[in-house]
Amino acid sequence: MSVTATPARPGLGARLRAAYDSDLCYHFRHSPVAVLAGAIVALMLFGAIFAPWVAPHDPFDLASLNLMDSFHPPVPLAGSVWTFPLGTDDQGRDVFSAILFGMRISLEVGVAAVLFAMVVGVLIGLLAGYAGGVVDAALMRIADVQLTFPAILVSLLVDGVVGAVLPTDLHRSLQIGILIFAIGISNWPQFARTVRGSTLVERNKEYVMAARVIGVARWRVMLSHILPNVLGPVLIIATLNLGFAIISEATLSFLGVGLPPTEPSLGTLINTGNNFLFSGDWWMTVFPGATLVLMVLAINLLGDWLRDALNPRLR
Amino acid sequence: MASYIGSRLLQAIPVLALIGLLSFALFAYVGDPVTIMLGQDYTDAQRIALVHTLGLDRPFYIQYLRFLWAALHGNFGNSYRIAEPVSTLIAQRAPATLELALTGTFISVLIGIPMGVITGIWPRAAFSRVFMVISLIGVSLPVFLTGILLILLFSVVLGWLPSFGRGSVVHIGAWWTTGLLTVSGLKSLILPATTLALFQMTLIVRLVRAEMLEVLRTDYIKFARARGLKTRAINFGHALKNTLVPVITIIGLQLGGLVAFTLVTETVFQWPGLGLLFVQSVAVADIPVMSAYLMMVGVVFVTINLIVDLLYFAVDPRLRVRRSGGGR
Numbered sequence: 065m066s067v068t069a070t071p072a073r074p075g076l077g078a079r080l081r082a083a084y085d086s087d088l089c090y091h092f093r094h095s096p097v098a099v100l101a102g103a104i105v106a107l108m109l110f111g112a113i114f115a116p117w118v119a120p121h122d123p124f125d126l127a128s129l130n131l132m133d134s135f136h137p138p139v140p141l142a143g144s145v146w147t148f149p150l151g152t153d154d155q156g157r158d159v160f161s162a163i164l165f166g167m168r169i170s171l172e173v174g175v176a177a178v179l180f181a182m183v184v185g186v187l188i189g190l191l192a193g194y195a196g197g198v199v200d201a202a203l204m205r206i207a208d209v210q211l212t213f214p215a216i217l218v219s220l221l222v223d224g225v226v227g228a229v230l231p232t233d234l235h236r237s238l239q240i241g242i243l244i245f246a247i248g249i250s251n252w253p254q255f256a257r258t259v260r261g262s263t264l265v266e267r268n269k270e271y272v273m274a275a276r277v278i279g280v281a282r283w284r285v286m287l288s289h290i291l292p293n294v295l296g297p298v299l300i301i302a303t304l305n306l307g308f309a310i311i312s313e314a315t316l317s318f319l320g321v322g323l324p325p326t327e328p329s330l331g332t333l334i335n336t337g338n339n340f341l342f343s344g345d346w347w348m349t350v351f352p353g354a355t356l357v358l359m360v361l362a363i364n365l366l367g368d369w370l371r372d373a374l375n376p377r378l379r
Numbered sequence: 380m381a382s383y384i385g386s387r388l389l390q391a392i393p394v395l396a397l398i399g400l401l402s403f404a405l406f407a408y409v410g411d412p413v414t415i416m417l418g419q420d421y422t423d424a425q426r427i428a429l430v431h432t433l434g435l436d437r438p439f440y441i442q443y444l445r446f447l448w449a450a451l452h453g454n455f456g457n458s459y460r461i462a463e464p465v466s467t468l469i470a471q472r473a474p475a476t477l478e479l480a481l482t483g484t485f486i487s488v489l490i491g492i493p494m495g496v497i498t499g500i501w502p503r504a505a506f507s508r509v510f511m512v513i514s515l516i517g518v519s520l521p522v523f524l525t526g527i528l529l530i531l532l533f534s535v536v537l538g539w540l541p542s543f544g545r546g547s548v549v550h551i552g553a554w555w556t557t558g559l560l561t562v563s564g565l566k567s568l569i570l571p572a573t574t575l576a577l578f579q580m581t582l583i584v585r586l587v588r589a590e591m592l593e594v595l596r597t598d599y600i601k602f603a604r605a606r607g608l609k610t611r612a613i614n615f616g617h618a619l620k621n622t623l624v625p626v627i628t629i630i631g632l633q634l635g636g637l638v639a640f641t642l643v644t645e646t647v648f649q650w651p652g653l654g655l656l657f658v659q660s661v662a663v664a665d666i667p668v669m670s671a672y673l674m675m676v677g678v679v680f681v682t683i684n685l686i687v688d689l690l691y692f693a694v695d696p697r698l699r700v701r702r703s704g705g706g707r
Contacts, residue, residue, distance in 0.1 A: 209394055209397060213676075213680075214636050214638060214639035215639070216639040216642065216643065217638065217639050217642070217676065220642075220657070220658070220661050221405075221661075221669065221673065223661065224660070224661035224669055225405065227661070228666060307519065311519075311521045314521055314523075314524075315521055315522070315523055315643055318521075318523045318643075318646075319523075319642075319643065319646055319658055320658075320662060321658075321661055321662065334523070334524065334527065338527055341527065341530065341531060341535060342535060342542075346531055346535075349527055349531070350528075350531070353524045353527065353528070356521065356524065357516070357519055357520055357521075357524065360519040360521075361515070361516060361519040364515070364518065364519050365515075
């Protein structure tokens with residue numbers, strides 16, 4: 065690429081060039097595993113976001129479903145049809161399209177749950193680290209107790225309690241929100257602990273002292289001075305947690321307390337397919353399952369790579 | 380030592396009280412037992428009488444204390460779903476879960492620790508790399524999917540092993556049942572125990588490997604080599620012993636996760652244990668069972684953490700020296 069003529073205002077090309085030359089991108093390009101994982105994640109994101117346009121069939125359009133099309137096996141097998149490359153389920157739904165829409169919902173719940181855990185965790189961590197004393201001790205004690213309880217158990221309890229309190233209809237319509245809350249609430253302590261640790265270091269540095277001396281309000285010191293400096297590790301934890309959140313959602317949906325079959329995530333698809341496992345219709349379980357594993361594996365590999373790349377000691 | 384155990388016990392009490400409060404709150408405020416017990420037709424007088432008999436008109440703390448007192452005696456009320464005492468249900472289901480969890484942990488430790496040591500000693504060898512890739516896939520594979528795939532392979536395709544239930548069981552004593560003494564019981568145990576073991580195993584392998592790599596770099600290992608000790612003596616006598624503290628911690632903490640994974644495994648294999656009972660109860664909001672399960676899991680966690688803390692003393696002499704030295 066040529067050098068841009070007006071260095072005062074770098075154009076889009078120059079900025080892309082700068083990003084391409086950055087340390088992080090250099091490490092990315094030189095790690096085949098990261099490139100492969102990144103490509104898989106990008107492809108899946110594309111398929112998930114544009115599912116309504118990419119998918120050959122609309123699994124939610126009841127009018128397009130035909131029971132005559134049910135139980136087609138995937139393509140090279142006898143009885144398969146080219147219009148349904150990965151076969152069809154008991155309702156005649158295209159498994160490939162269902163997977164695309166399922167990924168969309170799985171990613172949606174996963175990302176939202178991690179964001180929720182991140183916001184709660186970062187705020188609590190900042191508060192604990194900056195306030196110290198009793199507040200710190202109490203918050204970290206709660207985090208300890210929360211950490212001993214496995215996420216699945218917490219999510220099941222939250223779901224069970226909400227199910228008992230709310231009427232069934234309302235419960236159904238709020239299901240995605242409940243899932244996001246349940247998975248998110250069991251993941252905040254990790255964020256809180258890390259942020260608290262870095263906040264303890266940052267709060268005694270000179271720039272924080274300076275801000276306090278000139279009379280900046282406490283919440284502003286926390287949010288606009290300390291926060292940007294403790295976010296690095298948060299990004300890594302968020303990536304690693306995303307895989308975990310997606311698995312949690314799939315597990316809950318499999319246990320039957322997650323998303324209903326009318327709004328299937330990958331976990332719901334596996335659960336539905338599981339009912340037909342013994343009649344030999346394996347494709348309804350195996351393909352969504354493989355997609356789930358591939359997705360989580362790629363995200364975990366990216367997270368691992370990010371952790372190593374951002375840690376200068378390992379370079 | 381005694382003061383250490385004492386302080387650990389004292390720390391456990393607020394945690395238990397908190398869990399007790401949570402399960403009481405569940406019990407007392409979620410759902411309405413009075414309406415459920417009265418059925419369709421009742422008069423106001425009947426309702427007030429029942430509220431009085433159940434003690435629901437007493438102050439909050441009295442109700443809480445009565446709940447704790449009853450819980451200490453193993454009385455958690457009746458299940459809404461099955462209309463049997465919760466304590467009976469739990470006693471019936473506990474042996475199945477304990478057998479499954481212990482067998483799974485046993486398998487994972489038996490295979491996981493040697494694999495971790497081997498991949499730690501020869502980190503660049505081909506089989507170590509292959510194993511690390513497999514374990515990474517293992518971490519990304521949800522427990523329920525492992526179970527389904529095992530069922531697909533060994534029950535549906537090959538037809539070697541049963542896919543659900545416990546097989547036939549033998550009664551020992553008043554309430555213990557075991558599947559370990561019959562052929563069908565053992566066959567039924569293989570798939571769920573393997574499912575449970577695989578996930579723990581991947582974690583144990585990665586952990587032991589990381590610790591081995593760390594320990595093998597230290598000076599005392601170099602010194603042991605300089606003294607001309609056999610490699611095997613160094614690896615297993617010196618190095619492995621020092622990797623065990625974090626490994627025990629994680630295995631202990633994993634036992635918490637094990638409760639969750641047992642729950643999932645039991646659902647996949649329709650294993651008649653506590654986890655399946657809990658999942659079925661959540662589906663219909665059977666609050667007494669949920670609150671009893673929560674309480675029980677809390678007690679188990681606290682006990683396990685206590686045992687893990689005590690195990691440190693057995694494994695790491697440095698802790699003993701430091702403690703007694705500080706006490707003098």
